[in-house]
Amino acid sequence: MLSYTLQRLGALVPVLLVVSLVIFSLALLAPGDPARIILGPEALEVDVVKLQDIMGLNDPFWIRYLRWISGVVQGDLGVSYFSNRSVAAAIQSHFIPTAQLAVLAISYALAISIPLGTLAARWRDSFFDHAIAGFTLIGLTFPSFVLSLILVIALSVWLHWLPVAGYRDPFGSPLVGLRYLILPTLSLGTIYASVLTRTVRASVLDVLKSEYLDAARSRGVKENRLLFAHALRNAGLPIITMIGLSFASLLAGAVVTESIFNIPGIGSLLVTAIERRDYPMLQGVVLFLTCIYLGLNVIVDLVYGLIDPRVRLSGKGVQ
Amino acid sequence: MFYRKHLRCAALTAALLMPLTFIGNAAAEDGTLVVAYGAQPPSFDPHVTTLSQANTIARNIFETLVTLDADLNIQPGLAQSWVVSEDGRKYRFTLRHGVKFHDGQPLTPNDVVASLQRWGSSSLPGKNLFHEAKWSAEGSDIVTLDLPSPRFDVLVSLAPGITQSAVIMPASVIAAAGEKPVTQLIGTGPFRLIDWQADRMMELERYNDYTSFGGKQSGTAGDRTPTYSNLRIEFVKDEATRSLGLSTGEYDIANQLPFDSAAELQKDDTLRVDSYPGGMTNLGFNYNKPGVFEKKEARQAVDIGIERQAILTAAAVDPRFFRLNNHLMMRYQKQWPTDVGETEFNPNDTEAAKKLLQASGYKGQPLVLITTRDYADMYNAAIVLQQQLQGLGLNVKLESYDWSTYVKTRADKNAWDLVVNGGSPKPDPTQLIFLKRDFPGVPHDAALEDMVAKFQHADTIAKALDLYRQLETWNQNYVPSVRIGETDYVFGMSKRVEGLQVQDDLILWTVHLKD
Numbered sequence: 001m002l003s004y005t006l007q008r009l010g011a012l013v014p015v016l017l018v019v020s021l022v023i024f025s026l027a028l029l030a031p032g033d034p035a036r037i038i039l040g041p042e043a044l045e046v047d048v049v050k051l052q053d054i055m056g057l058n059d060p061f062w063i064r065y066l067r068w069i070s071g072v073v074q075g076d077l078g079v080s081y082f083s084n085r086s087v088a089a090a091i092q093s094h095f096i097p098t099a100q101l102a103v104l105a106i107s108y109a110l111a112i113s114i115p116l117g118t119l120a121a122r123w124r125d126s127f128f129d130h131a132i133a134g135f136t137l138i139g140l141t142f143p144s145f146v147l148s149l150i151l152v153i154a155l156s157v158w159l160h161w162l163p164v165a166g167y168r169d170p171f172g173s174p175l176v177g178l179r180y181l182i183l184p185t186l187s188l189g190t191i192y193a194s195v196l197t198r199t200v201r202a203s204v205l206d207v208l209k210s211e212y213l214d215a216a217r218s219r220g221v222k223e224n225r226l227l228f229a230h231a232l233r234n235a236g237l238p239i240i241t242m243i244g245l246s247f248a249s250l251l252a253g254a255v256v257t258e259s260i261f262n263i264p265g266i267g268s269l270l271v272t273a274i275e276r277r278d279y280p281m282l283q284g285v286v287l288f289l290t291c292i293y294l295g296l297n298v299i300v301d302l303v304y305g306l307i308d309p310r311v312r313l314s315g316k317g318v319q
Numbered sequence: 320m321f322y323r324k325h326l327r328c329a330a331l332t333a334a335l336l337m338p339l340t341f342i343g344n345a346a347a348e349d350g351t352l353v354v355a356y357g358a359q360p361p362s363f364d365p366h367v368t369t370l371s372q373a374n375t376i377a378r379n380i381f382e383t384l385v386t387l388d389a390d391l392n393i394q395p396g397l398a399q400s401w402v403v404s405e406d407g408r409k410y411r412f413t414l415r416h417g418v419k420f421h422d423g424q425p426l427t428p429n430d431v432v433a434s435l436q437r438w439g440s441s442s443l444p445g446k447n448l449f450h451e452a453k454w455s456a457e458g459s460d461i462v463t464l465d466l467p468s469p470r471f472d473v474l475v476s477l478a479p480g481i482t483q484s485a486v487i488m489p490a491s492v493i494a495a496a497g498e499k500p501v502t503q504l505i506g507t508g509p510f511r512l513i514d515w516q517a518d519r520m521m522e523l524e525r526y527n528d529y530t531s532f533g534g535k536q537s538g539t540a541g542d543r544t545p546t547y548s549n550l551r552i553e554f555v556k557d558e559a560t561r562s563l564g565l566s567t568g569e570y571d572i573a574n575q576l577p578f579d580s581a582a583e584l585q586k587d588d589t590l591r592v593d594s595y596p597g598g599m600t601n602l603g604f605n606y607n608k609p610g611v612f613e614k615k616e617a618r619q620a621v622d623i624g625i626e627r628q629a630i631l632t633a634a635a636v637d638p639r640f641f642r643l644n645n646h647l648m649m650r651y652q653k654q655w656p657t658d659v660g661e662t663e664f665n666p667n668d669t670e671a672a673k674k675l676l677q678a679s680g681y682k683g684q685p686l687v688l689i690t691t692r693d694y695a696d697m698y699n700a701a702i703v704l705q706q707q708l709q710g711l712g713l714n715v716k717l718e719s720y721d722w723s724t725y726v727k728t729r730a731d732k733n734a735w736d737l738v739v740n741g742g743s744p745k746p747d748p749t750q751l752i753f754l755k756r757d758f759p760g761v762p763h764d765a766a767l768e769d770m771v772a773k774f775q776h777a778d779t780i781a782k783a784l785d786l787y788r789q790l791e792t793w794n795q796n797y798v799p800s801v802r803i804g805e806t807d808y809v810f811g812m813s814k815r816v817e818g819l820q821v822q823d824d825l826i827l828w829t830v831h832l833k834d
Contacts, residue, residue, distance in 0.1 A: 032723025038362045040369030044757040054498045082361050083517040084502035156567050164564040262555050264519040272518050276361055277723050
């Protein structure tokens with residue numbers, strides 16, 4: 001298992017090197033540059049060129065890449081051109097709201113999708129099953145910004161229950177902080193609940209065809225226990241895979257939701273960096289997100305290796 | 320059993336979350352004014368950035384030597400008095416006593432000299448007026464300015480403007496920034512920055528050691544001591560969220576609201592909606608690229624052929640928020656009176672325009688009109704302009720970019736033929752970007768450059784006004800760009816907000832918060 005783990009981690013090094021080069025090149029390929037953005041719409045070209053020189057933006061590509069990558073390997077992702085704060089500190093502060101939102105949204109999605117998906121499978125082709133299919137279809141096809149605005153108008157503007165937008169740190173003031181996260185959680189979580197409900201239903205349906213459930217039923221196991229304790233547990237692998245994918249995508253930042261609810265998350269940090277051509281920030285955030293995806297992939301691989309010995313032994317020629 | 324446990328969990332979660340909905344909204348905090356702006360400006364260094372919003376937000380923190388009252392008269396600021404030599408070339412400012420920066424350091428003449436030297440070499444108005452000026456410190460409270468020749472607008476230029484104000488910062492902050500924009504926002508103003516979460520919010524508190532300018536508050540002049548303790552500026556990019564947040568009381572003031580939200584917000588009895596002059600909308604020609612617009616007939620064809628009311632309606636929706644204007648200066652700038660060209664403005668004579676276009680020798684060559692979606696008013700104006708220009712027989716293709724790409728494309732002299740420019744108001748016409756020879760696409764015309772050079776040496780307002788009228792006539796005849804009109808910024812506020820004044824932007828220290 002140790003050699004398998006080392007093998008998986010070792011494979012990340014060339015991937016990260018290639019990714020770093022691609023990230024750096026793509027950022028510089030985009031038209032525009034931070035000097036023009038800092039100086040504003042009425043700046044003269046002579047002032048733009050002067051600031052570009054001061055900021056080192058006119059240096060050759062390879063010099064800039066080597067300067068950046070040598071910092072990265074030493075753990076220094078650089079400093080934002082705009083706020084003068086370190087990229088690592090910005091990622092850390094923006095990742096916290098995103099992680100909080102991701103945990104809440106995925107918890108809410110699970111709380112809805114597991115019972116609904118399981119019961120829809122049990123009462124297949126019933127009115128309940130069709131109603132759930134309708135709900136998931138709406139969730140899947142509804143643009144997230146429309147759902148967000150409907151929720152804001154209903155719960156904030158009409159009922160005055162929740163704030164329209166903003167973010168307060170739940171660790172500083174838990175009740176106020178949670179209050180600000182409810183609307184984005186409902187908005188994001190409902191969409192992910194739709195995806196997960198369909199996955200749960202399909203997986204449970206597959207398992208319900210198994211003969212061992214008939215055997216358990218004949219031994220007098222109650223139907224609810226059969227469904228939730230036996231069928232759901234054995235349908236778990238695709239559901240866990242889908243949860244992992246959903247969680248990874250939430251951690252990468254829900255750009256639209258963060259924008260509508262004015263949440264200072266990783267998605268809004270990335271979009272702002274792109275808009276401003278804040279290269280150090282843009283490169284740092286994309287590299288960080290790449291590491292998250294790669295890390296989650298490694299974890300999934302390792303989990304598969306733990307569950308299925310054939311996976312970890314395949315490298316040794318064992319079939 | 321299992322699902323009963325599940326249901327219990329869900330019920331418990333719901334029961335825990337329900338009370339959260341009854342905790343009061345955060346905006347109505349005692350003593351805190353919450354103001355929502357759009358996206359955070361990329362820099363708050365007024366010496367460097369030309370973004371107006373950066374300048375007007377920063378004026379809560381930074382101050383200037385002199386100020387402007389509501390009638391645009393010069394009043395004292397950090398300089399409590401000044402003397403001008405008879406030849407108008409030497410100014411001697413006496414600094415106000417007891418003024419401290421937000422870091423506790425006293426304001427000294429060296430800080431003023433360092434700031435104004437930097438402003439004079441970095442900013443457009445500074446370079447325009449003061450590039451050959453000499454600033455010197457004398458003793459503990461005197462700053463002198465020596466000019467190579469007298470200028471009529473020295474003091475106005477040192478007062479707060481809509482962009483690139485001559486603000487005073489500590490010399491140490493300027494030295495630390497080197498040639499880059501400053502990121503330490505330390506001034507002498509009525510508010511001190513205590514928390515800045517980039518792109519999210521700035522928390523400012525009333526500066527307890529603030530030294531008032533004294534006198535009745537008027538415009539940016541007079542006493543600036545706030546009556547409330549904290550000012551929170553929230554940067555809310557999504558304009559629908561800004562409007563909704565104002566409706567629910569999340570924000571006391573929401574600035575730069577979408578034009579089409581004003582009518583809806585005005586139905587709410589608890590809110591007030593108003594506007595202030597924002598900027599000018601022009602259609603610029605690219606003189607750096609050879610083509611049809613080198614011919615005056617083609618420029619005149621566009622000028623007389625388009626219908627400006629429709630363009631401005633697309634940009635700003637409601638006639639309350641726009642005005643047709645053929646002049647170089649904004650209509651509220653009453654100090655620059657002129658009626659040149661008013662009777663001939665906006666004839667919308669498409670037949671005459673088509674004849675002129677024919678006379679220019681235009682044969683249907685493709686033309687590129689560039690714009691950006693990041694400013695909805697500019698984009699909407701560009702859409703209507705494209706249709707109108709096509710109606711005149713011009714083969715115009717619209718290219719829309721994100722802001723960064725737009726400014727980069729505009730700087731490329733071969734990439735475009737026409738551009739919708741939004742220009743901010745300037746204290747004098749020679750500072751207008753569409754007359755600056757170094758600005759992308761602007762014509763290099765000897766008559767224009769001669770007038771601008773004479774303007775630089777105008778020592779009285781009478782001479783400046785005479786030159787302005789000449790400039791207006793040249794503008795009318797040459798058609799360097801097509802003037803369309805001016806649009807406002809719309810803002811809304813709750814009725815808890817009283818006493819708000821406007822000069823270029825909202826003056827937030829004038830607000831009184833009603834209980």
